[in-house]
Amino acid sequence: MTTLDASGMPARSLLPFLDREHTIARLGYSRWMVPPAALCVHLCIGQAYAFSVFNLPMTKLIGITQSAPGDWKLTELGWIFSIAMVFLGLSAAVFGRWVEEGGPRKAMFTAGVAWASAFLISALGVYLHNLWIIFLGYGVIGGCALGIGYISPVSTLMKWFPDRPGMATGMAIMGFGGGALIASPLSVWLMSKFATTSDVGVLGTFITLGCVYFVFMMVGSAIVRVPAPGWKPEGYVPPAAATKLMTRNDVFVYQAVKTPQFWLIWIVLFCNTTAGIGVLGQASAMSQEMFPGHITAVAAAGLVGLMSLFNMGGRFSWASLSDFIGRKNTYFVYMVLGISLYVTVPYAGASGNVVLFVLCFLIIVSMYGGGFSTVPAYLRDMFGTRYVGAIHGILLTAWSMAGIAGPVLINYIREYNVTHGVPKAQAYNTTMYIMAGLLVVGFLANLGVRAVDKRHHMKDEDSSGLEPARAA
Structure with missing residues (x-):
């Protein structure tokens, strides 16, 4: 769908390289580049499953070695993940059509900016010892990044792999499940490196993760492509008619x-x-x-x-x-x-x-x-x-x-x-x-x-x- 300006002419994008028409694959582009692009995003946002490693350290931001008066309780910190999950679903529902029509690069780029911002804003919340800032950062903005990033490569992968749509989405979405395997030990190691006698290391870890995840998600957005209209894998012949529950028609x-x-x-x-x-x-x-x-x-x-x-x-x-x-x-x-x-x-x-x-x-x-x-x-x-x-x-x-x-x-x-x-x-x-x-x-x-x-x-x-x- 092309957006028109007030004069009826196609509207110019502030970042045209993100537009869908600039991501159409040229001849010779390998469809096997798309799963790694999706993994660059899903392995990063899969960190959400490892957020619990921060809960105990964040109950000792003041006491350092043990919880002290003024420190947050685990029950309070538990809401960070819950808010993020709620906004994951809400953002995926609200922005789903925009993701579909704007293309995967724009969605991945947006998710990368939001995900990095979530960690940087949360770092500010840790520095100021304000839990509401973390609710906003990781919970709301991070949750939106999760929703947009999660769905960004889905339809693109299925267009590139009409012969194996389940395998294609499985390759990308397994990254969300596996992201915690990387994030959990990495976060623990980073906290140990940033920890001092007056700091449990959460602040520096949040800033570092935000920067690292931003770079990887930008790589994913840069290499992703959508297939040219009418493209089909070599040797693939679409079914002549719908079979069982598989349709050849689209539903709005x-x-x-x-x-x-x-x-x-x-x-x-x-x-x-x-x-x-x-x-x-x-x-x-x-x-x-x-x-x-x-x-x-x-x-x-x-x-x-x-x-x-x-x-x-x-x-x-x-x-x-x-x-x-x-x-x-x-x-x-x-x-x-x-x-x-x-x-x-x-x-x-x-x-x-x-x-x-x-x-x-x-x-x-x-x-x-x-x-x-x-x-x-x-x-x-x-x-x-x-x-x-x-x-x-x-x-x-x-x-x-x-x-x-x-x-x-x-x-x-x-x-x-x-x-x-x-x-x-x-x-x-x-x-x-x-x-x-x-x-x-x-x-x-x-x-x-x-x-x-x-x-x-x-x-x-x-x-x-x-x-x-x-x-x-």
């Missing part, structure tokens, strides 16, 4: 949200994410309390690291598998296998079977990651490629809701059980059964997904930028 973004298919997939993602994110966020404490004396703090930390690997690997492997068995069938696997695993966790705890417990958690978290990387291709199958990035952005509000629901279910049910005399080793059992019940709801929602009715398909585009006309 705001028309898509009016379809039952969109909301059924929203429920599927919400259920899968709520179940997984609760486990991912409390894996360390849960494992130690369910196996006291068997799983130490060090072993629990190792489990969290191993889960990060499975979270990352699941995003690529499950999404790649969906190219062969279909997106709907892949989510059936997530739900059926997930129900079995959640029901098995209490048994593993009661029997003292650490190996079974760890195996359950690793598979669960792999499907949690797989759910994120499979859903863009699911949307592409249902609504076409034209507005899939914008539709995906709105769908990510399910992630925002799950980011609140999952931890709340885990934490408050555990607290209620412990308060009423339930041993800590059994305090999570009720939650595991509730998570299994959520996946039953997700299974039923996925079962109801059908091909989108042709009346929702776009017929032609309105150059004014309003909703395109649809087939009668």
Whole structure:
């Protein structure tokens, strides 16, 4: 869509090299350059999963060696991540169409500037010891960077890899799951280098991370390209007609949200994410309390690291598998296998079977990651490629809701059980059964997904930028 100025002429961009028309690939450009470009962004914003490494040090900004009067509490700091997750979903929904029409370079550049700013503003909040500045920096601005950066390469990757859309999005989105593997030890190391007798090292670490992430995200925005109109991979022959749930037609973004298919997939993602994110966020404490004396703090930390690997690997492997068995069938696997695993966790705890417990958690978290990387291709199958990035952005509000629901279910049910005399080793059992019940709801929602009715398909585009006309 071309923006016109008051005289009716095409408007000039302040930074024309960011415009979509300046990112069209020339002859000879390799589509395999796009996944690394996406990874440059996703590995950086994936730091969000490692933000918890700052929580304890930030409770000692005044006391240095221990919390002192005036220091922040962990409960207060916990809101930083929650705010960021909320604004991730909101920004993805609000800016999804802008990301789609403006192109990946403009979106990646914007996300890079916002992500770097989030750390620099948060550093100011640490320096002034003002938590509200950090809420604004990392929570609001950082959350917007997460949302815009997360969806920026999605539709571009699927246009470059129409033959393997699941694998393509899996390659990029696995970076979001794996970003914590880099950010966690890097952040701890940086804090140790910046720490002094009067400084825990958070301030210098925030500034350094902001600068480093800015450089890498700018590299990603510089090398990304969109395919030329009509481009197809060598030897690729599009299906002559729609097959099963895969359509060759496009659905306008705001028309898509009016379809039952969109909301059924929203429920599927919400259920899968709520179940997984609760486990991912409390894996360390849960494992130690369910196996006291068997799983130490060090072993629990190792489990969290191993889960990060499975979270990352699941995003690529499950999404790649969906190219062969279909997106709907892949989510059936997530739900059926997930129900079995959640029901098995209490048994593993009661029997003292650490190996079974760890195996359950690793598979669960792999499907949690797989759910994120499979859903863009699911949307592409249902609504076409034209507005899939914008539709995906709105769908990510399910992630925002799950980011609140999952931890709340885990934490408050555990607290209620412990308060009423339930041993800590059994305090999570009720939650595991509730998570299994959520996946039953997700299974039923996925079962109801059908091909989108042709009346929702776009017929032609309105150059004014309003909703395109649809087939009668």
